[in-house]
Amino acid sequence: MGIVDEWRGKLGLSQLTQDGKLEANALKTAQDGNGQMVHQLNDGSKAQVLAPGQPDEFYKVFVGGWLCERPDMSGMDGVCSSASSGWYYTSTGHADILTSPDYSKIGCAQAGGIWSCDLA
Secondary structure, three states: OOHHHHHEEEEEEEOOOOOHHHHHHHHHHHOOOOOOOOOOOOOOOOOOEEOOOOOOEEEEEEHHHHHOOOOOOOOOOOOHHHHHHOOOOOOOHHHOOOOHOOOOOOEEEEEEEEEEEEEE
């Protein structure tokens, strides 16, 4: 959650509350996918983002994979010139979800080479 709090702060956004149910939902999605990114919105989850990544790569996923879909956001301060290495962007959907004022809670988990974050 430190990375989530840090980057939402840099973007001028309120912090999200870590939620155990959302974390369990995120873990279930990552586990059920068996190494594939297969979305499932379980009870209590309103949105979900998925990306490939190992347990020690949450920064790479959260910043480089998701937030850098919108490198022009105030507070990104050019980090995407290096953090986005290896990522290919076709939309801004992940960044839009993670910066939306519509959500106040988050739960993230990793399994099978997939990071998942559920929001509500």
